[in-house]
Amino acid sequence: MINETRRSRVLLYAALAVFALFALVPYYWVARTSFLTNFAAIDPSVGIIPALENITLQAYGRIWEQFDFVTFFRNSIVVSISATVISLLFSIPGAYAFARLDFPGRKLLFYTAVFTIMFPWIVITIPVYEVFFVLGLINTLTGIIIALSIFVLPQTIWLLQGFFRQGIPENIEEAALIDGHTEIGAFLRIVLPLSAPAVGAAALFAFLTAWNNFLWVFVLTSDEDVRTATVAIHFILGSDVLREWNILMAAVVLLVAPPVVFYGLSQRYVGEGLGGV
Template sequence: MFKKKIDPLKLTSYVLLTLGLIIVVLPMFYMVVSAFKDNDQVFAYPPKIIPSLSELTLENFKYVFDNSPFITYFLNTIFVALMTVLISIIVSSTLAYSFARLYIPGKKIIFGLVLSIMMIPGLALIVPQFELAVMFKLVNNVWGVILFYVAWVTPFSTFLIKGYIEDNIPLELEESIQVDGGSIFTVYKNIILPMTSPVIASISILNFLFPFEELGWSTAILKTDKYRTLPVAITMFFQSHGRTDWGYVFSMTTMAMIPVLIIYILLQKFFISGLSSGSIKG
């Protein structure tokens, strides 16, 4: 029997994908494993990627819970993430529907201004944003983080949802509801929201992740442990110890990673389809 000929292009693709997977997963795997080591083992040379069971310990996690209000940080971050997702979805979906379907004078110019905000790093506006936060008494308040996060993520979310609406929702479907007496709010509630669920799920993952990785603004606005989120808490953990105890840091980051992984696992089937469909057309 003849052996099946191997496609060089396909083989190259598999090799590159495997290398990419190793590059992405290995640091995460090392972080999780190191969270269960004591600091002497973390700094051992040569590093031991896969330790024996006898070398694993929960002391790092116990130390974090005993010496920091980790639960408060964790719940603050979850609350900020959920509110950012919820508010940004409402704002961006209504904006996207308006830009995609409604007649608005100067709509293209307004949409262009919305997209231009995507090109400006959030930290570039930290001074005027801080002045606004002071003006509205949002300093040292989780809402001072949430509202500005929503402002940062809304342009990209609007761009994706608008493209998804134009590419995947027939205009005739909306017109048939309006002919039957339905308002634009009926169309939005019964057609737009259900049919854009794949792209909404995709941007929900990205927006949920954002508070778990953003540091600059949250550090500037949150001043006490009562309101701090995990990125700020980990930074404060560095400073309070005067040295880098990587076992403790890895244990905190490992626990911080859990909710993000859960959200991704629950919504992963929508992630690729939503991003690819929504980004084709703006």
């Protein structure tokens, strides 16, 4: 019996190791290519682990200097953080209202918000563009932030509403009201601090959605000054560096780094926040 259990465990770990290797190889290949010279990146004789003479930081230097990636990177940070903050400012009270308050049209409004998550964004690109054109928000960071905030909002409302409804017992608020707190005071001083894990998870998903968004930035911008890094890679891919794979992979590594760091910092909150949904 012990041998069978040990054998099953070994097989399980072996299967997990194969799966992890299969999943991590593409990421390793991206990072490997970004540190190679342009010739070594396309040379089939270069091994899986390249020699030291083939490793260089040249691609990262060129992506910053030649293609002004610092501007695109800064725009991505500004847009993503702003959209995350704005969506949380509206979704936290909105989700709490959907979870706790009873008002006319509550279910209709909530399911309408949830439905927009499943709605394909590509279908409404033309109406959205026309609205933003009339408002003078084309080719502006303000327009991008507003667009991403609007489309991130239903996602954060859905996530936080589930946590407020299932993760926070109602008797906590009742006890706060008995102690003399107002409803707003009970929410700000008791419910909101207890909801920090869910807010952290919602912030992470909002940030990732805004950071990785391509469609709305591509539709609402044509000036390089307001492009984000995600859209900039698209234009780099179609430029004269089509075969300079080391530069493209360096851009991908730089694009992936902030979400990875953000996830690492908020990993504990994400697990706790999703546990209450």
